[in-house]
Amino acid sequence: SIHKDLEEKIARFHQREDAILYASCFDANAGIFEALLTPEDAVLSDELNHASIIDGIRLCKANKYRYKHMDMQDLEAKLQDAQKHRLRLVATDGAFSMDGDIAPLREICQLAQKYNALVFIDECHATGFLGPNGRGTDELLGVMDKVTIINSTLGKALGGAAGGYTTGPKPLIDLLRQRSRPYLFSNSLPPAVVGCASKALDLLMDSNAIAQSMAAKTQRFRSKMTAAGFTISGKDHPICPVMLGDARLAAVMAEDMLNRGIYVIGFSYPVVPKGKARIRVQISAVHSDEDIDRCVEAFTEVGRKHGALP
């Protein structure tokens, strides 16, 4: 019963009809495309979608289209080409974790309407903190009634370190219960994870204070770092990639930050393209304004020391 209660709560949180739990969002993504799409259908996927979406799509027999990252002209061209198929599904991360950029969901939903397609979003990097009430990218961009299917995780902002789900129309969820292989052929979530996720959703639904404080802290970090002379990729997202370019510079600066008690991660090729090395900073609800200011000061010192700032 605690699993059923959580599924009902997830659906209520996202304002959808029903939800189904998985052991992880990787499983939710692995299970949905094969269950939903046939060789008569088409799936259109952003080229930078998460590996689990790519793997899920690999498992299905639908016709596959890959559009350029957040490129609406390319998506439209692919949608036109896909008109010959029975059903079209556009699949995108709501927010992309490497650059902290947010999918243009308004435009995607307009195109989906024009070309009679369904929209699927992966909200792992949005659930719990994006949008005025933390509902996610669809709330942030005002398209909650236009996105058909949401997959997300209980393991990131909701804090449980495991668990995932699909939420959407009831007939879809009923279908997944009968056909989705990672749901049928694997254990469900441990009760402690269910209890943790359920409490996290209660906190979010009781008040929007956490979501609002995340937006304010994100804005504080991004604007202070920009004023200090750094380039922060993406927009309005608490994943804040400090762009440095050089792989060695990102590594030594991250190490120096750690020496100052600040844990931030340097990323370089092959995780990100060559010449686009960065330090990825993640703002959390438990950071205070003082923590954020101390982080900016440390970045400024370390950046000057290594020549990233004049």
Ligand code: PLP
């Ligand atoms: N989708 C995206 C966009 C992710 O970033 C991740 C995790 O890194 C997943 C899916 C997988 O989520 P989980 O850890 O719940 O399997």
